[in-house]
């Protein structure tokens with residue numbers, strides 16, 4: 403899903419929220435994409451999965467069940483979000499208004515549900531929560547990630563102060579890579595290099 407930059411915004415300072423997921427996956431993505439402006443030659447696995455979820459929307463079932471379980475009183479799909487304070491923008495699959503007066507972002511992944519959410523998914527979900535909070539002006543206590551392939555299911559990701567601080571720190575680090583044009587340390591998860599489109603140019 404692509405997101406348009408907010409009309410009044412400067413492309414030099416704003417970043418799409420997808421960069422948060424990428425930076426959390428490996429900080430060097432920010433350097434290659436934002437500093438060297440190298441387009442990815444091939445889709446890495448999670449991006450393929452992200453794209454497929456668009457087609458998977460038709461397969462969604464039990465919408466009423468999900469709404470009831472989460473206490474949803476209003477649901478909007480494909481919602482544009484932006485934050486002046488974070489200079490971040492994006493679109494969320496669903497933005498939910500809940501009976502307890504809070505809001506929640508809901509993101510679909512066309513992948514099986516892992517035992518626990520990946521670190522980069524947690525950062526992306528927290529970033530969506532921060533964006534929704536600022537865009538709607540409602541408190542957000544949690545973000546939801548629904549996995550569309552077997553085993554299906556969802557994770558509720560609490561937007562704790564610690565998680566918020568960690569994601570804000572990551573966004574600052576991401577911006578710093580772009581502004582200072584410095585090559586960051588590689589990901590600690592070296593297995594991620596296997597699926598990486600930058601592996602032929604990256605000094606790992």
Ligand code: SF4
Pocket residue numbers: 428429430431588589594595598599600601604605606
């Ligand atoms: S090859 Fe590994 S270290 Fe280099 S950008 Fe890709 S994931 Fe990061």
